[in-house]
Amino acid sequence: MTHKVAILGASGYTGAELVRLIDLHPNIEVAALGAERKAGMSMAQVFPHLRHLDLPVLCKISEIDFSAIDLCFCALPHKTSQEVISALPSSVKVVDLSADFRLRDPAEYEKWYGNPHSAVALQETAVYGLTEFYREEIKSARLVAGTGCNAATGQFALRPLIADGVIDLDDIILDMKCAVSGAGRSPKENLLHAELSEGYHPYAIGSTHRHLGEFDQEFSAIAGRPVKVQFTPHLVPANRGILATVYVKGDAAAIHASFAKAYTDEPFVELLPMGEVPSTRHVRGSNFCHIGVAADRIEGRTIVTAALDNLTKGSSGQALQNANLMLGEEETTGLTIAPLFP
Amino acid sequence: MTHKVAILGASGYTGAELVRLIDLHPNIEVAALGAERKAGMSMAQVFPHLRHLDLPVLCKISEIDFSAIDLCFCALPHKTSQEVISALPSSVKVVDLSADFRLRDPAEYEKWYGNPHSAVALQETAVYGLTEFYREEIKSARLVAGTGCNAATGQFALRPLIADGVIDLDDIILDMKCAVSGAGRSPKENLLHAELSEGYHPYAIGSTHRHLGEFDQEFSAIAGRPVKVQFTPHLVPANRGILATVYVKGDAAAIHASFAKAYTDEPFVELLPMGEVPSTRHVRGSNFCHIGVAADRIEGRTIVTAALDNLTKGSSGQALQNANLMLGEEETTGLTIAPLFP
């Protein structure tokens, strides 16, 4: 049986990544591609690398017949997303890739995103989409909120450690190195090749990045008390990848053991041998997350490193992984493709 | 039925690319990975991006039991390749990725590669591996000689035009822009990141590149008379991709029609609408070749452009395509993955 899906926001990078991955899925068919400003164009015009595929023409969301759609991937900007999803028929399952349904507390949403939430009741039904930790809820959810790409990376590097109580909760520092595609496809001066190539810099300095809302929510829930981390993202001249270097206080062996317990059976999370480090180049284009653990020379301090592809495991790959669960498919279908290196 | 294959030279880029592609193939199993200097290492150590795969440990070629092997991919340096292949049991089919069996005339081989050919009889049995043009011979071949990556690109851009007589054979210029992975994984000063990043230059200037041997052989055979092209490769700071800009004298419409006729049914060659141009970023990591045609402002002159991924369509993808034919598989199995963009 083939599931019919719509992708809203198909002219962005996560939309294209969904198409690329679904092409490898035997039981999912792209039935509609929504893109307001580029409606009427073919996918080959918007993304020439997909020109060999037989895909629907891009259309306005209002033109889509959702009665024929089983599941809708919503890759729209935040705020727009909550409006669009509110208007979808309840028969359509939804995987939202925006930030709109990630935060359970509407006040937190407003604090980080600047606008009041307009679909609070719907928010209450949403399941947080970090598959490895919300698997059962996702299976029966109608609406799944995809995580932020930085938020996913940091959580893979920290959730088991907080749950197992093997690190100091009051001294957690996430230093992240993020590739450019995470900033999206909208033209901005600071994203031009001439601006970014051959240079790199921190941004959202002082733990002001919006993905902190997710860290606060999730880590506090696991710990059963407020947990606040420091988080500094950096923009690096590469297209895909997030690398988290996480500084914690705790015993390296205990930390490695905690990860081993959590991830042994996970198909997409690879724990490296003690002392080894991951690289973004070794997960590029794939749904894998590589995690490393190393003891610092200072006793009791450990460095956790994690790498994933922001567009795949950090976004569209995660979305398909969740859709598989929601549609009764094998969780890994369409997602086991090896990374592209070099 | 599963075919068992060996990959010799598994620690190089084309070896890793074969593993990546074969992982998507339901009926081929990697049974042996040969790598002389890195024998004893796991593939995860040599190529951490493949660490999630269950693969044999790298071993010396002499340790491989070829009686259990159906087909051998040989990704060794030229000269070594002919020696190794000569020693293989005749029951093993071979796809050679080196230059050793591409040129039918041993004198031409010696002229371009500097050493006398040591397996002339074997050479006589080899089929030139440009699948789209040697499909039938490949199906029944025991030994297929993979083409040079530049040679493949240039032939996709020129073979139909020479065959159809729509261009001047005495005035063909191939200006190619080649990514870095084509130069292989051996450490050399001129391939360091610090040397190449942010700069680009021509090399093998004056039509001295070895792939000209293939152009001369193939184009002359098609034309039935000697054809000599000009060919200038350039090294560009990117990892994957070859872009050929081909300057010919001929009518653009006739040229476009010639391509349309040749490639309409080809699964991997995409002819763009008249006036459009391909980009290496739109074929990266895939087995596709995109071809564009545009008329110059000077009447009777046309620019043909072609792009492919040197490691996939230009090498390991082509090799698997040929192996599929030799093993009785569907030609496209394991090869239809979409390009990775961005």
Place this chain on the structure above:
Amino acid sequence: MTHKVAILGASGYTGAELVRLIDLHPNIEVAALGAERKAGMSMAQVFPHLRHLDLPVLCKISEIDFSAIDLCFCALPHKTSQEVISALPSSVKVVDLSADFRLRDPAEYEKWYGNPHSAVALQETAVYGLTEFYREEIKSARLVAGTGCNAATGQFALRPLIADGVIDLDDIILDMKCAVSGAGRSPKENLLHAELSEGYHPYAIGSTHRHLGEFDQEFSAIAGRPVKVQFTPHLVPANRGILATVYVKGDAAAIHASFAKAYTDEPFVELLPMGEVPSTRHVRGSNFCHIGVAADRIEGRTIVTAALDNLTKGSSGQALQNANLMLGEEETTGLTIAPLFP
């Protein structure tokens, strides 16, 4: 004596490059920086790499007191440039970096740029700014029209050969590889890092690039009869640099000799020994142009290669070189800085 200059369009890349170079000039002072949309900002905000310099705040052009200005660099978009320059007091010398005064024939201007020229009389007084070939006229000019960056590169590679009659005028092909900064600082989807990194493609295919207007004008004037070249630019993932690979019919030795004669005494044009090739990385950030000559394997065909930095020798460096002549300074002052490698 210190000359006071204004830079209009100071928030673009050529504006910043002028500031960088003038900082090395002992006798020129930046007295005004014009930038309409960013008026009121400091240069440190617009270009943080210049924060150590003591520079005027950016202002609107209308706020500049031109009576205190000796020379004005005009780095504005075409069309705007002709309007602004027309309004400047005649006491101010002008080096225009736009396309507005490059083409002597207003009909040619309109053909290539799409709008009628609004300052035809002023155009008649303009001198074409390719310093090495218009040195004497530039010394006494009030208005110098800086060349296109591609146009400069191609002319360095061809002017002496056309003048000396050593190549076939009817078969000249310029294949150019251009870095990204030449496209300017305006945000556009196709200039994003995520779009460009790791890929490359031709553009303005079919000899439709506007710089052809300059080639036609200049080459025809030298030859004394119409000369039309083919010209295909390619966008390469690097920030600075233009590499021209020029295919000509003519004897390599005669061509090398023609260059040697033309450029022996030129401070910024370096002719490489026969057979060597230039690289954009070896001229980056400098005012040098490197030129190579190599014979093709086909007798009577030669490949000329030329590399320069589009922002320096191709634009702002050339502009300062011209300003030096116009102000009675040594032509090379402020311009002899070595390239930045790696």
Place this chain on the structure above:
Amino acid sequence: MTHKVAILGASGYTGAELVRLIDLHPNIEVAALGAERKAGMSMAQVFPHLRHLDLPVLCKISEIDFSAIDLCFCALPHKTSQEVISALPSSVKVVDLSADFRLRDPAEYEKWYGNPHSAVALQETAVYGLTEFYREEIKSARLVAGTGCNAATGQFALRPLIADGVIDLDDIILDMKCAVSGAGRSPKENLLHAELSEGYHPYAIGSTHRHLGEFDQEFSAIAGRPVKVQFTPHLVPANRGILATVYVKGDAAAIHASFAKAYTDEPFVELLPMGEVPSTRHVRGSNFCHIGVAADRIEGRTIVTAALDNLTKGSSGQALQNANLMLGEEETTGLTIAPLFP
């Protein structure tokens, strides 16, 4: 009066950078270029970007007449450096760019570099070359030990804070992002463009990098008690630049004030306004170091960021700055060139 200098190790990146900078110095002349393996070659062959300069041919060190040399820059590998410098006549001042004379305690040297020090007496005379903090000692030194490039970056970000007692000495984390040229020009697989482009990773994990020896020595000396920092370097796909993100416990305003006091009169250290961040692209090719301070959302925690060019301020620029002091020149001569952007 012109000072004659020799550069030993002239075929490496720091050697070339010294030549580039000295070319801007009116009173220093490169009299000898030593390079053992490339002896006999011209600098134009080894570094074509310097081909316009009139430079001595590369020679073996044994061929240099040091009686005619005022100062010698020694850009050789560690261990070789101490042997070569020991053999130089005492009349020659020396700026060593290697690690050989940075650590005052020979046991520390052996611990970090693996070999016993063979010139302990000479070591005792060496002055640590971080100009801004050892200015007076450098003026009268015969031998100055250039700092590690990471060591310089980290010290600019921390020395004033330790001296002023405004941060917790037991909880200092340096997360550094380093460009590729810092790894030198020797061909290694892991430095190939195809390996590094589009990916990034940590290395020397667990605070095992050799530059920690310098941090330990200097920070402990300032504090008057042992100080141990955590330091994780990352390799980023860019050619020049080091970015340090330093996590400290202390008040942001006090930290900013400490920097302001330390660096107000420093010509090459630029303190950014509170909350702003530096970028490697804004110091590239220059001798400047940009420093930023931002308060974290967690009270009492501050992030200090610092950026410099590893080949200039981190190595050859620092070396020339020191040489200026040793030769009685203005400290800034030849070093005020603006960064190259884009």
